[in-house]
Amino acid sequence: MSDDTILTVDALSMRFGGVVAVNGLSFTAERRRITALIGPNGAGKTTVFNCITGFYKPTSGAIRLTHDDGRNFRLERLNDFRISKQAKVARTFQNIRLFPGMTALENLMVAQHNALMKASGFTFLGLIGAPSYRAAELHAIDQAKGWLDRIGLLERADDAAGNLPYGDQRRLEIARAMCTEPALLCLDEPAAGLNARESASLSELLLSIRSQGTSILLIEHDMSVVMEISDQIVVMDYGMKIAEGAPQAVRDDPKVVAAYLGADEEEAAAVMESGA
Amino acid sequence: MDYFAQQLINGIVLGSIYGLIAIGYTMVYGIVGMINFAHGDIFMIGGFIALITFLILVSIGLTTVPLILLIVLLVSMAITSLYGWTVERIAYRPLRHSFRLAPMLSAIGMSFVLMNFSQVSQGARVKPIPPVITGGYSLLESNGFVVRLSNAQIVVVLTTVVLLAIFTWLVSRTRLGRDMRACEQDQTMAALLGVDVDRTISMTFLIGAALAAVAGMMYLLYYGLVDFYMGFIAGIKAFTAAVLGGIGSLPGAMLGGLLIGLIETMWSAYFSVEYKDVAAFSILIVVLIFLPTGLLGRPEVEKV
Amino acid sequence: MAVLTSDLTQASRREAIAFIFKKAFISALVALVLFSLMIGIRTEAGPTGQLIYWTRFDDLAIIVAVVFVGSIVVELLRQWWGPVGIATAVPPSVQRTLDFAGKAFPPLLLIFAFLVPVIFYDQRYLLDLSILVLTYVMLGWGLNVVVGLAGLLDLGYVAFYAVGAYSYALLSTNFGLSFWMCLPLAGILAACWGVMLGFPVLRLRGDYLAIVTLAFGEIIRLVIINWQSLTGGPNGVSGIPRPSFFGIPFTRGDDGFAARLGIEYSPTHRIVFLFYVILALALLTNWVTIRLRRLPIGRAWEALREDEVACRALGINITTTKLTAFATGAMFGGIAGAFFATRQGFISPESFTFQESALVLAIVVLGGMGSQLGVALAAIALIGGFELFRGFDQYRMLVFGMAMVLLMIWRPRGLISHRAPTVFLKQNTAISAELAREGRG
Known part of the structure; x- marks a missing residue:
């Protein structure tokens, strides 16, 4: 394990009753790199995500996260909200989970909750309108504005998130996760339901997030996105890792092709195609 | 020991009544996913209709007790189930796909309507009747304490068992029962496969109300009185029973009912009568905190 | 042509009226069953503690009649207003005023x-x-x-x-x-x-x-x-x-x-x-x-x-x-x-x-x-x-x-x-x- 490793998943297993969703999975994710987790439907990818982000307690195994400054976190032992608050792991959801009745701007403000709570003196300073809180709030609005600009939604800042088109909602959810200032960003199928143009702009966004120093862990079915932006790919099938490596190597791995062929012809075709 | 045995009998009888009401809560919750707040008041209406029917039958000179009981049972079930149907039709159906709080408030409103309807139409005073079923058996006798099993208690428990058997058959073996289970799983899919969802939900309310009517009649026979307010507390306790047994589970509702009946009786017998309702409500809270899926309920896996 | 249209509207009107009456009749019937005992009969504890009862069939008749007429009125209002969903039941003017x-x-x-x-x-x-x-x-x-x-x-x-x-x-x-x-x-x-x-x-x-x-x-x-x-x-x-x-x-x-x-x-x-x-x-x-x-x-x-x-x-x-x-x-x-x-x-x-x-x-x-x-x-x-x-x-x-x-x-x-x-x-x-x-x- 080198200093450049941000996330180490070690012998992770998750059982639901008799069903083994994840079975002794181990992999690592490099700092400032994009690591993709792929595999046929039902391979257990989202379960891995839910274990990493604290929504499930794994049956066994360890998940270690190391910050730039060397601080270590055992994610399987942290409570859900502390994973985001202390370990700085942010995530998005397969089926978008914005706050639909709040504006795009408000969504990004909620994401800065912990910083603003502290600035508002746990509400008391804010209630009496202390100048220090005012400044913090303006700063938060500026940060939100910056993100809205980056995802091209500045014009729609005051529209309800639920009223935005699907592709905008996807990007807003990523921006919201980024507003928590994460060390590791976990994206669950960010390109699902996007058209080719939207996928391309998503790739661009993710590459720019990587270049600013945030590590990304990605579940994705859209192989063009995966092959284009990933630095490292982990392939799962039936809850186990069947291959790992650089995009090129994984694409040529017969085991991977077999897994996709055995599972779903379309996906196999997608893998082949993007490899061709 | 004898005292305990007597309380055990009393608790089972009370528990049968709670269980019958609890089934109505659990069925409706299973299918429409809402607490039918007015269900306790449906039980109260059932008690009133049983009372009135009984009075009429006696005054026209009928004296055969089993025949009276049978007629009272059938009339009470028939009319009360229509109340259940009407409540669903008026207050819940227009709000079925609405905002979640709306049916809840509508149900609370309906509960007030039923409670005050019977207060206005039948007066606020408690209505007592003379014991209908008399006699009983002495089971044990020691230290001058007699454990009694009255005929009324036997009738309550027997009726409950018979009705439960019919009801279980209805849910597990008939077309209606299959439709009900289908709607419980997925209403849209059930509708696509040709299940008449509206009708199935109506039938659920109808059956739930009919069982509540039986409970109301049993209450009348056992305690010899009804009043307009009895549905509120009994309703919350029966709901507790449904939750304790695992909401959505029919055997669970009956089991929960029996447990609540036993706990309430034992608490009154050994601790304090004044706090028996506090005990029942505390159990509700404790169960929900430590065992939110109840004894026989299915665990709920959170989908992320 | 005009005669035909008016015939058609007349037929559909007749159908609508029949529908309204049928609905009102069913509502009244349901009301009759619901209220038969609860309103038709009044119980009270008599002077000796014995429960007595008396009939109130006139009240019952009035209420059933009210339900019948009420049902017709509601149905007429509904048709006059057009088919309204629950969400749009508020006229836009009211919404604007609000x-x-x-x-x-x-x-x-x-x-x-x-x-x-x-x-x-x-x-x-x-x-x-x-x-x-x-x-x-x-x-x-x-x-x-x-x-x-x-x-x-x-x-x-x-x-x-x-x-x-x-x-x-x-x-x-x-x-x-x-x-x-x-x-x-x-x-x-x-x-x-x-x-x-x-x-x-x-x-x-x-x-x-x-x-x-x-x-x-x-x-x-x-x-x-x-x-x-x-x-x-x-x-x-x-x-x-x-x-x-x-x-x-x-x-x-x-x-x-x-x-x-x-x-x-x-x-x-x-x-x-x-x-x-x-x-x-x-x-x-x-x-x-x-x-x-x-x-x-x-x-x-x-x-x-x-x-x-x-x-x-x-x-x-x-x-x-x-x-x-x-x-x-x-x-x-x-x-x-x-x-x-x-x-x-x-x-x-x-x-x-x-x-x-x-x-x-x-x-x-x-x-x-x-x-x-x-x-x-x-x-x-x-x-x-x-x-x-x-x-x-x-x-x-x-x-x-x-x-x-x-x-x-x-x-x-x-x-x-x-x-x-x-x-x-x-x-x-x-x-x-x-x-x-x-x-x-």
Whole structure:
């Protein structure tokens, strides 16, 4: 394990009753790199995500996260909200989970909750309108504005998130996760339901997030996105890792092709195609 | 020991009544996913209709007790189930796909309507009747304490068992029962496969109300009185029973009912009568905190 | 051709009429069965304790006839209005008026509220009624924090009202503490109860939380009834000190408020003072709520209502966020309770039944979840409407229940179903409540 490793998943297993969703999975994710987790439907990818982000307690195994400054976190032992608050792991959801009745701007403000709570003196300073809180709030609005600009939604800042088109909602959810200032960003199928143009702009966004120093862990079915932006790919099938490596190597791995062929012809075709 | 045995009998009888009401809560919750707040008041209406029917039958000179009981049972079930149907039709159906709080408030409103309807139409005073079923058996006798099993208690428990058997058959073996289970799983899919969802939900309310009517009649026979307010507390306790047994589970509702009946009786017998309702409500809270899926309920896996 | 069309319309009209009559006939038949025994027969315990009964078939006939005619009228109205869905049952003109009201109305309402004691100085009844309305406005605003903002369904809000009322009653009668001392104490005590009760149950969702809070409300009431040595049981606490004008009592004597000011004594002085006290308390509640909504905690409450899972993923501590909402709502309830106790001078468990909780919840939901103005309007409408039925006391709850059902069918989202953003860059556009979620907790 080198200093450049941000996330180490070690012998992770998750059982639901008799069903083994994840079975002794181990992999690592490099700092400032994009690591993709792929595999046929039902391979257990989202379960891995839910274990990493604290929504499930794994049956066994360890998940270690190391910050730039060397601080270590055992994610399987942290409570859900502390994973985001202390370990700085942010995530998005397969089926978008914005706050639909709040504006795009408000969504990004909620994401800065912990910083603003502290600035508002746990509400008391804010209630009496202390100048220090005012400044913090303006700063938060500026940060939100910056993100809205980056995802091209500045014009729609005051529209309800639920009223935005699907592709905008996807990007807003990523921006919201980024507003928590994460060390590791976990994206669950960010390109699902996007058209080719939207996928391309998503790739661009993710590459720019990587270049600013945030590590990304990605579940994705859209192989063009995966092959284009990933630095490292982990392939799962039936809850186990069947291959790992650089995009090129994984694409040529017969085991991977077999897994996709055995599972779903379309996906196999997608893998082949993007490899061709 | 004898005292305990007597309380055990009393608790089972009370528990049968709670269980019958609890089934109505659990069925409706299973299918429409809402607490039918007015269900306790449906039980109260059932008690009133049983009372009135009984009075009429006696005054026209009928004296055969089993025949009276049978007629009272059938009339009470028939009319009360229509109340259940009407409540669903008026207050819940227009709000079925609405905002979640709306049916809840509508149900609370309906509960007030039923409670005050019977207060206005039948007066606020408690209505007592003379014991209908008399006699009983002495089971044990020691230290001058007699454990009694009255005929009324036997009738309550027997009726409950018979009705439960019919009801279980209805849910597990008939077309209606299959439709009900289908709607419980997925209403849209059930509708696509040709299940008449509206009708199935109506039938659920109808059956739930009919069982509540039986409970109301049993209450009348056992305690010899009804009043307009009895549905509120009994309703919350029966709901507790449904939750304790695992909401959505029919055997669970009956089991929960029996447990609540036993706990309430034992608490009154050994601790304090004044706090028996506090005990029942505390159990509700404790169960929900430590065992939110109840004894026989299915665990709920959170989908992320 | 024209003849044919008119024939066709005639045929379809005949069909429509037949349909209406068929429907009315079925409704009347259902009503006949439903009411046959409950209204047709009246039972009562006779002089010897024996139950007697008499028939009321004339009443039954009248009611069945009313149902028959009513059904026809409703059906005609429905056809005249065209096929309306539940969501669009409000005509656009009404919607526009309400939207306009949202902007111009609050300042006018506030000015009017301040002038009420001046305008109605001689009408004691109206002053009493406005104090009552304001108490419910305050309760509604308090519960709005819990239900409207945080999306937590609380059916036992009256428990905190009771805690506040009994705190003041017991502290003042036993230890002689003054009203102004007790007011914050009552708020704090109620908030503590809120945290205590909230902590174990807040992980429950939706209907379960509702039923548990209902159980808590009942437990508190039952304990008050049964703990006679402390609370006086069903007899309640009497002789609760009336409020003074910051130490100067409203009495006839030389030390009294009137004598000190050199004006003639009138019992109305105290009423007017009480009016301004509750107005100030209600406005304080409103001010704090509006402030809190714009702070991170308030945004977290609303985010929680929208999506709890997303909140967890953003590092928001769900438990403390819910607890603060619960405690804040409880605190306002407790303060309102203390005011209630000092106004009445006497409290008993009868004032704290489930019906009160349901009434306050109805105010919040009818007002439109989260809308401060809507809650105030709903309180005025419901409490005012309740007063209209003062003469027909026994029909009051019946009408209230029916009104609840009808209002929910008419406007399931409440009177003012728009949400105003808490922060904006360019323009403050209201968000339709159709988008906002109602919370699962």
